[in-house]
Amino acid sequence: MNSRRTTVRDVRRTNRSALLSRLFLDGPVSRLELSRLTGLSAGTVSNVTGELIDEGVVVEAGLVESDGGRPRVLLRVDPAYGYVIGVDVGPTRVRTELFDLSMRALATVDRPVGAGDPDPGTVAALVAAGVREAVAGADVAAERVLGVGIGVFGTVERGRLALVHAPTVGWDAVPLEALIRAGTDLPLFIDNGAKTLGQAEMWFGAGRGARHAVFALVGSGVGAAIVTDGTTYQGTSSSAGEWGHTAIVYGGRPCRCGGRGCLEAYVGAQSLLDRYGAELPGDEEARLAALIDAADRSAAADRLLDETAGYLGVGIANLVNLFNPERIVLGGWAGLALGTRLLPRIREVAAAQALAHPFSEAAIELSRLGPDAVAMGAATLPIAELVARGGSRPPVQASSR
Structure with a gap:
């Protein structure tokens, strides 16, 4: 008590x-x-x-x-009272944006991580460098920055310093906060990328006005943020929302997490391109765009996208049955690319698979904030701290440099 x-x-x-x-x-x-x-x-x-x-x-x-x-x-x-930085850490790139307090983006830095599983030290260095470049690009004083929010793939274990668990890329209790803090003195706030996307959509986008919602992020991997009564559900160790690793096919395709038949193994961008098999030029985003474009000319590509819509529809039906949300928002760069073409089919399958009454209460729509939603949501983390402190600036954190 x-x-x-x-x-x-x-x-x-x-x-x-x-x-x-x-x-x-x-x-x-x-x-x-x-x-x-x-x-x-x-x-x-x-x-x-x-x-x-x-x-x-x-x-x-x-x-x-x-x-x-x-x-x-x-x-x-006052938009100029301070500035915030949001970082979208994906398996293939790190995107850093600096905003004023009206959430107007003043600087953007986008850097590729490189081929293969991302190295934690490389990712931390890219984040710290992106923060410095964004501050310089916006021409603001570093002491005017209230903090850096970071949305990252995997589960974020909170403690004195945040640890990241991402078995799909070989990360086990990676001390990402400590690694980043070696390169910046600014206050750091770290959370899962799907959860930061959900917060951005709740504050500014498709989730505004909702109390019960699910925000599905589809990129290279797949995740979700579950908002119930206005609060993001975390679970015992903040791993709630690993929608991509719910099984939809018993004994199905192997997943990067080590399981089989996971949703991510069928609808994640990397898995989708692997299923297609044909060589396509460019990075992952360019290759997925080429695959979607090819569906107008190729029966194989069209059939694959129809299957993908089916898997997404089943996955969304599961969310409807489990959480009874009033809104489900599909986002992430791959989710937007797929949803723009496939949303009617996704809704059709979800309607056929979900229980009729909860489905009738759920709207299924696309993210309104586009591919910047993770970074924007991450930038709201230091704002939430500012609000919680009643407008007092957070103390400067010591660097381990």
Whole structure:
């Protein structure tokens, strides 16, 4: 039992956090609207927003007409109060983006990881270098950066320093945070890439307004973020959402995880290209695009894509039956490429396989944030920390250099 008493400081931080959350997600809004959205009194809203304006966190953003009387002043989080960086760490590339607090991208750095299973040291070096290049490219002072969010493949084990487990590429308890921290002093926030995609879509994209949703990420591998009652489900050790490693064919194709018949072994980009067999030029993204394009001329490619739509439909039906979401969002670079062509067929198969009533309550749609959703979601991790702290900047973390 927690016997700690709530202090005035606790209440103040909670109020600041509640107001900042609404300003960030719904701004610009008036003080009257903030009172309605948060349930805080008009006096509390006025006092707290006055503090936040004095500290430079919040700024006035114009006027809106009221129903009689003077126009109301609109407030918003100051986009220039600080900057955040989001990193999308995939098995084949590292994409780094720097945003202001309006989530406008100011700099982007994209670097390939190289062929074969990614080396942890190489990935960490690419992340640290991408952060430095993004800061320089945006021409902002490093001390103005609130933190670096990193969305990574595999399971993120939280502790004093985050460890990454990704058996599909041979990573077992890789100390990725410590490796990256050797190259940067900025605060680091690390989570699974499907979960950062889900957070971005919940805040800004196809998940807005939903309380129960599943966000499916299909790239080289396959994962998902499960949001229930507005909160991302983590599980005992943060590995919840490994949708790609749920079996859909008993004794089926071997999967990179060591199992057989996993969904990823049929719909992941790497597995899909392996199933096609024909040589295609370019990197993985270019080859998948060529395969999709070939379906208009090749019966074999068309048949393969129809099978893939079937497997995705079955996988989505399983999500419907297990979690009863109101929304399922298909994203990731491969998910978007496949979904743009196959979504009607995916919905058709899902409808045939899912229980009728929960399926009737679930909308199935594509990500609205495109291939940048993982990096954007990762960038919201330091923002979530800023909001939780009531607008106070996080302390600078010591580098191990």
